[in-house]
Amino acid sequence: MSAPVRFVGDLAHLPTHAFGPRSITWWGILGFMVVEGMVFALAIAAYFFIMDKEQSWPPIPISPPDLRAGTLFTVLILLTELPNRVIKNAAERYDISTVRFGLVLMSIITLPLLVLRGFEFASLGVYWTDNAYGSVIWMLLFLHATHLLTDYGDTLVLTVLMFTVHGKESNRFVDVSENSLYWRFVWLSWLPIYVLLYWIPRWLP
Amino acid sequence: MSDVARDGEALQGAELEARLHRTWSRAPGLWGWLTTVDHKDIGRRYIYTAMTLLILGGALAAAMRLQLATPESGLISAARYNQIFTMHGTTMMFLFAVPVMEAVAIYIIPLMVGTRNIAFPRLNAFSYWTYLFGALLLWVAFALNVGPDAGWFMYVPLSGPEFTPGKRTDIWAQMITFTEVAAIAVAVELIVTILKFRAPGMTIARMPLYVWSILVTSIMVVLSLPAVALASGMLLADRLIGTQFYNPFEHGDALLWQHLFWFFAHPEVYIIFLPAMGFVSQIVETFTQRPVFAYAALVLATVAIGLLSFGVWVHHMFATGLPRLGYDFYTAASMAVAVPSAIQIFCWIATMWLGRPRFAVPLLYVVAFIVTFVIGGLTGVMVASVPLDLQLHDSYFVVAHLHYVLIGGGVFPLLGALTYWFPKLTGRLLSEGLGKAAFWCVFLGFNAAFFPMHITGMLGMPRRVYTYPTGMGWDALNMMSSLMTGVIVIGGILFVTNVVLALRRPPDAGPNPWNAPGLEWAADSPPAPYNFEHIPVVSSHTPLWEEGPLNVMTGLRVDDREQVVTTAIEAQPDIRYPSPEPTLWPLLSAVALAALFIGSIFTPWAVVIGAVPLAVGFTVWFWPKNAPDGEPVIE
Ligand code: HEM
Ligand SMILES: [Cu+2]
DSSP states (O other): OOSOEEEEEEOTTSOSOOSGGGSHHHHHHHHHHHHHHHHHHHHHHHHHHHHHTOSSSSOTTOOOOOHHHHHHHHHHHHHTHHHHHHHHHHHHTTOHHHHHHHHHHHHHHHHHHHHHHHHHHHTSOSOTTTOHHHHHHHHHHHHHHHHHHHHHHHHHHHHHHHTSGGGGBHHHHHHHHHHHHHHHHHHHHHHHHHIIIIIHHHHOO | OTTSOBOBTTBOHHHHHHHHHHHHOOOSHHHHHHHOOOHHHHHHHHHHHHHHHHHHHHHHHHHHHHHHTSTTOOSSOHHHHHHHHHHHHHIIIIIIIHHHHHHHHHHHHHHHTTOSSOSSHHHHHHHHHHHHHHHHHHHHHHHTTOOOOSTTTTOTTTTSTTTSOSSHHHHHHHHHHHHHHHHHHHHHHHHHHHHHSOOTTOOGGGSOHHHHHHHHHHHHHHHHHHHHHHHHHHHHHHHHTOOOTTOGGGTOOHHHHHHHHHHHHHHHHHHHHHHHHHHHHHHHHHHHTSOOTTHHHHHHHHHHHHHHTTSOGGGGGGGGOOOHHHHHHHHHHHHHTHHHHHHHHHHHHHHHHHSOOOOOHHHHHHHHHHHHHHHHHHHHHHHTSHHHHHHHTTBHHHHHHHHIIIIIIIIHHHHHHHHHHHHHHHSOOOOHHHHHHHHHHHHHHHHHHHHHHHHHHHTTOBSSOSOOOTTSSOHHHHHHHHHHHHHHHHHHHHHHHHHHHHHHSOOOOOSOTTOOOSGGGGSOSSOOTTSOSSEEOOSSSSGGGSSSSEEEEEOOBSSSOEEEEEOTTTOOEEEEEEOOOOOSHHHHHHHHHHHHHHHHTTOTHHHHHHHHHHHHHHHHHHSOOSOOOSSOBOO
16 A cells, blocks of 8 residues: 555554443354344244144143243343343453452352253153154253353353453453353343243143 | 554554564464464455355256256266256355355455454454365265255255155255354354444445445344254254154144245345345446445345345245235235345446446446346246246246346356456456456356246246156257357356466556555555555545545554454444454364264264364463553553
8 A cells, every 4th residue: 555645543542442332242242142042033933833733732642841940940040140240340340359259150150050951851841852842842942051051161261261360451351241241141042932941831722 | 552663654654564564464384374364365265265166066067957958868867966956056055155255245345444354353264164164075975975965955854864864964954054154153244344343434324335235245144044054953953863843743844944944045045146236336336437326225225125035035935835815925025126126226227327337347247247137037026926936936947047146146246346356356457358258158158058948947847857858849948058058168267267367477456456436445456464554534435536645544553463443333433452363273163163063963972072172172262362461451
């Protein structure tokens, strides 16, 4: 580029990070959430498509999944939003000790969620091979479980990272804040699936 | 902070270039080739790979036409023919058309919006490797005679476990997963690049039309590709672990496949076609030397096509039996797409009318596109009406229609765009003479080969047949189609020859050989690794046609890869963003992913075991490498 140019401004004073929609990380996470949200939406559409062909839901003689594990899971995952919010706010204040403590806490309380998810699979009362109803509810639960696992992996890595020297870089606080955003997606996307798995079969004749 | 080196009055010219080179160049040799995260390196190799697949898919097409040249020909067996048309359709749609459109955008968009690299450059590298492994999976399988053979849309129950045992369909389904992961990743990168890395002053209303078309296309990719990934995942599950999604005997439903597939595949046509519209707008602007007529109308038409294309997938399923009202709705919606398309064509013709068109090769391809696309559009409106569709469905009429749309609406503008941007890609201009010869062969050969297929179809020849009896009145038409395919092939050879000869000349094109208006022409040909020495500032959608020298901003670091992030609508400078360094981990992660996907064709445990190396790969990829260096650290 050897053509003549005219200097009309300087960028040196700009910050090197910001939170929320100003940050590139936020947009990346948003992109993931839209893609995965689309997968969930289409899987849910498949659920209704298959339901539409059935005389009863769940098909006779299957009974709806046992409520206990799934409901406990739902209550617990909703409660995780409290520490999650604390972490997000602390990250945006660069409060590293609260961030560290919060991440450790999150890493611990996700464990019972994973165990409960195991019990949920066990309480579906049908195998994926039995019929299309079984296939679709296994798929929904499995899809959500993969999100739970990947976010758990993320959180573990981030927790370790925040205890290293890199933890003090400002862009790492952005990462923590956006990881909290993703966790919101994980529990929000669970709510419709909870209704589909546990309640629609109870409400329908 | 003030002792950091930045461009500005005190640091410009040769000294600045040398320092930026040190910061942004890739490592020398093979290592640099494997680790690069430069959007130009990745974009170029994406383009070369996709064009190679076009040639491979074209070779299969030639084989089919050879077989169909005469009735009752014994050249290719029925089983082999099934594989060949499946491979042709699959390669063209999944490995050529969508990837090549994204590939050009990977190369051009960061230059066009005036930034130094694409957003998430490592993801970009990862995407390329993933795409490559998907292509290799399919073609190695074909070479080993386990290529898929149930058609490019893989309808169940034919593709299900009862009717297609063996691994052919599983390979197809995993190839889908590879390419969809790659394509979605690129779409996210492009959206973020367009929304957050635009040059200061390039407000949303000043984006070049190609940028608009890529923005809309990428959003469509993000919304529609998950459908085919999910559908093929369910197909794999039916085949490998015994789920019953598509099995009617266990209350599954074959139509579920068709809905999910066409929810993706109809928008896919526009995912191919909208970037092509973007090419056309840029080419028309440059070769008439005036801003395109009715910019706002073109933008609205692009957005409208994007929206409408999600409402019409069911028109591929008229033959499956739907509620009455459904027929009417989908017919009306399908025909509605013709309106914004017509507006666009009108605007381009008006631009040519008002400007001084110079019919160089890129503009010739645009004219060819307009002619061909209008014919393809008309036959499209024909098959959008239910009574006609029920007659013509699965005949050669549809083969003619789909190639008019895909080749006329996709390949012609693509060849024009590659000719147009060739100097930006390589620093050399293609020869006009050879270019014109190739153009006429491709254009005339195409029409002479495919127009007759409309008639063959109306005379009743079904598609996907490996041969046909003599005396049906189809012989001469088929011979014509086959002979003229030879002319297309000659055109292709001329095009490639032109490229090879140009690459053997020294680069001499200069930054802006066509006097084009876009920012990409402010960079060198080919651009330096950092694209621009100073960040350009723009005040219209044709910045290089403004009076006076190019306005720029200074102040980015030169000893670190820095890009400027701007606000999404107004493009106000907002943040200095540290752009990721080259690394091998995207490649290693893609290898791990490939092992997982390919392994899962054979055992579901591959998903569990394969997750471990994949997680390791991603972790190291995202782990910060350098010690914190001067920029804000929290105390
Ligand atoms: C040299 C140019 C080409 C020729 C001569 C050609 C020829 C053919 C022929 C003869 C068929 C019909 C196979 C059958 O029904 O038995 C076919 C199918 C098809 N072609 Fe092409 N083709 C060409 C380029 C392309 C391109 C560039 C694309 C896409 C961008 C494409 C996409 C398709 C698709 C999707 C099918 C349907 C495959 C299926 O039925 O599963 N073709 N082509
Ligand atoms: Cu369509």
